[in-house]
Amino acid sequence: MEVDLAIAWLRAAADSVAASAGELTRLDAAIGDGDHGVNMNRGFTAVIAALDAGTFDSVGDVFVKAGTTLISKVGGASGPLYGSAFRALGKALPAGPSVTVPELAAGLRAGLDAVRKLGGAEPGDATLVDAYQPAVDAFKGDDLAAAAEEAARAAEEGARATAGLRARKGRASYLGERSVGHQDPGATSTALIFRALTAITAK
Amino acid sequence: MLIPRAPSPDWEEPAVKKFINDPADVVAEALAGLAAAHPELRVDAAEQYIARADAPRSGKVALVSGGGSGHEPLHGGFVGPGMLDAACPGEIFTSPVPDQILAATKAVDGGAGVVHIVKNYTGDVMNFQLAAEMAADENVAVETVLVDDDVAVEDSTWTAGRRGTGATLLVEKIAGARAEEGGKLAEVAAIGREVNTNSxxxxxxxxxxxxxxxxxxxxxxxxxxxxxxxxxxxxxxxxxxxxxxxxxxxxxxxxxxxxxxxxxxxxxxxxxxxxxxxxxxxxxxxxxxxxxxxxxxxxxxxxxxxxxxxxxxxxxxxxxxxxxxxTDEFLRLWDAPVSTPGLRWGA
Missing domain, CATH: 3.30.1180.20 (Dihydroxyacetone kinase; domain 2)
Structure with missing residues (x-):
């Protein structure tokens, strides 16, 4: 992955988040406070503005910039979680204008570790970890398009499966058993972000 | 004539009427209004915080709170002598961001440290934690008081823990009075935690x-x-x-x-x-x-x-x-003068 592709991924993710903001908000209204779409859209809009304003020699710097911007602009739990994920991804990548697929895979796992450390969520708690973890596990091999496709599928499956789970973290946890039957908005936006990568890598 | 509500599953509640312009501008426009109505407060529109006009007060422990907007007068309405030194309003029902909390913390730090009063919600806890770490990097001592008084939520591994609600006002008033009379950082934080525990x-x-x-x-x-x-x-x-x-x-x-x-x-x-x-x-x-x-x-x-x-x-x-x-101490501090837009007596 090169600097341009990293920026293109974030741009595609921003477009996808914007297009799905209503759906994310609807999911969040059912089990949270109904602002996930608005907050994510505000954050990714700011990410694009920040990337447009800068020049980047290193792939890692792109993701660190994106993460820092999300932490500064989103608020709620999503800001620190997504922000920390992208920052950890960026910091884990070797400096330079291009990174290999295995290096990207290791970076994505570092992002997952950061999210789990900050939020304390385990797989099965009905959070974004339930999309992120299977995506990282599926992101393998040396072919970026193939790895991205497998990761996106795994993330989407994981996000859908949160509907069968009882939320144990975040605001949805206050619902207890009543959270079962609702797909987690954070897992859904994570799946959107992984799907966005396939949009620019598909051959 | 009464029109019965259609029981169809895709029936949508009608829009609720509100005095707003653009939904995206509500928080900023309300902050501008608060600033206009209360010249005794200093509202930083760029950094999005509300502070006592006389902050920082040298040698006084400062209290900073914040959270999503939509809970007014909490927290901005409780800024003033005897209560908070600064408040950080986030977007509606969305916690403030670390940069904002850090800016408020630095703006009111009088050298005696800053107490963060945080309602126990996942987002608030994370953003205040990041801000406290950033403040520590800049040598500002921060103690955090977590408010989790809502007994409707079971405090278990199955939830994010009890939520911070009404007791936040009592924590801010009583800890604020303790700070105003010269309490040290650990003392102000301790009484804030004691109020929460008793609520x-x-x-x-x-x-x-x-x-x-x-x-x-x-x-x-x-x-x-x-x-x-x-x-x-x-x-x-x-x-x-x-x-x-x-x-x-x-x-x-x-x-x-x-x-x-x-x-x-x-x-x-x-x-x-x-x-x-x-x-x-x-x-x-x-x-x-x-x-x-x-x-x-x-x-x-x-x-x-x-x-x-x-x-x-x-x-x-x-x-x-x-x-x-x-406790006798709570009552003494509760009765101490307070002068904020939302709570005012004895001053």
Whole structure:
């Protein structure tokens, strides 16, 4: 992955988040406070503005910039979680204008570790970890398009499966058993972000 | 003619009328209005915080709180002598961001350290934690007081833990008074934590809350049902139930509170009967009257009380009841002068 592709991924993710903001908000209204779409859209809009304003020699710097911007602009739990994920991804990548697929895979796992450390969520708690973890596990091999496709599928499956789970973290946890039957908005936006990568890598 | 509501599953609540311009501008425009109405406060529109005009006060421990907007007068309305030094309003129902909290923390630090008062919500905790780490990097000593008084949520590994609600006001008032009289950082934080430990709250919602961005009620609450144990963002609590007479609801709330934080005869309490934004004061007083009788029957003395809209949830009809077991120190600090837009006495 090169600097341009990293920026293109974030741009595609921003477009996808914007297009799905209503759906994310609807999911969040059912089990949270109904602002996930608005907050994510505000954050990714700011990410694009920040990337447009800068020049980047290193792939890692792109993701660190994106993460820092999300932490500064989103608020709620999503800001620190997504922000920390992208920052950890960026910091884990070797400096330079291009990174290999295995290096990207290791970076994505570092992002997952950061999210789990900050939020304390385990797989099965009905959070974004339930999309992120299977995506990282599926992101393998040396072919970026193939790895991205497998990761996106795994993330989407994981996000859908949160509907069968009882939320144990975040605001949805206050619902207890009543959270079962609702797909987690954070897992859904994570799946959107992984799907966005396939949009620019598909051959 | 009455038009019956269509029972179709895709029926949508009609839009709720609000005095707004663009939903995206509500927080900024309200901040501008607060600044215009209260020249004794300093509102930083760029960094999005509200501070005492005389901050930083050299040698005084500073109190900073914050959280999502939509709970007014909490927190911005509690900035002033005797209470908070600064407040950071986030977007509606969304916690503030670390940069904002850091800016407020540095702006009011008088060299004696800063106490962050944080309501226990996942987002608030994370953003304040990041801000506290950034402040430590810049050699500002920060102590965090977490407020988690809402007994409707079971405090277990199954949840994010009890939510911070009405007791936040008591923590901010009492810790604020301790700071104003020269308490040290550890002392101010300690009494804030003690107030939280001694407090328990329970809330009911009669209607769903409507955020400006959504424009429609955030959850579906049938006309004859209420949400028992609701949170201050409209997030659900213990159960849906049929509306009952106020006396029954108050008794059930008191039972829930006392189950979590037992009180005995001869105990003294500070009581907060708090409207969530859409319930008239007449109903809050009715509830207070019921509560006073129930407490009297148990031999519990109401040493101080507050009835009104203090920790709100936009336009939600509903109320919360907070009981804080009082100590002599709490009462002394509660009675100390306070001068803020939302709370003012003795000053």
């Amino acid at each position: 328990a709250s329970f809330a009911y919602a009669l209607t769903a809350v409507t955020t400006p961005a959504a424009g429609r009620p955030g959850f579906d609450l049938p006309d004859d049902e209420i949400e028992a144990g609701v949170g201050i963002h409209g997030e659900p609590g213990r159960r849906r139930e049929k509306l009952r007479p106020a006396n029954d609801l108050v008794a059930a709330a008191l039972d829930a509170i006392l189950e979590a934080k037992p009180l005995t005869a001869s105990d003294e309490v500070i009581v907060l009967v708090n409207g969530l934004g859409g319930t008239p004061l007449i109903e809050l007083y009715l509830v207070y009257g019921t509560l006073a009788k129930l407490l009297e029957a148990r031999g519990i003395t109401i040493a101080r009380r507050l009835v009104g809209n203090y920790v709100t949830s936009l336009d939600m009809a509903g109320l919360s009841i907070t009981l804080t077991k009082a």
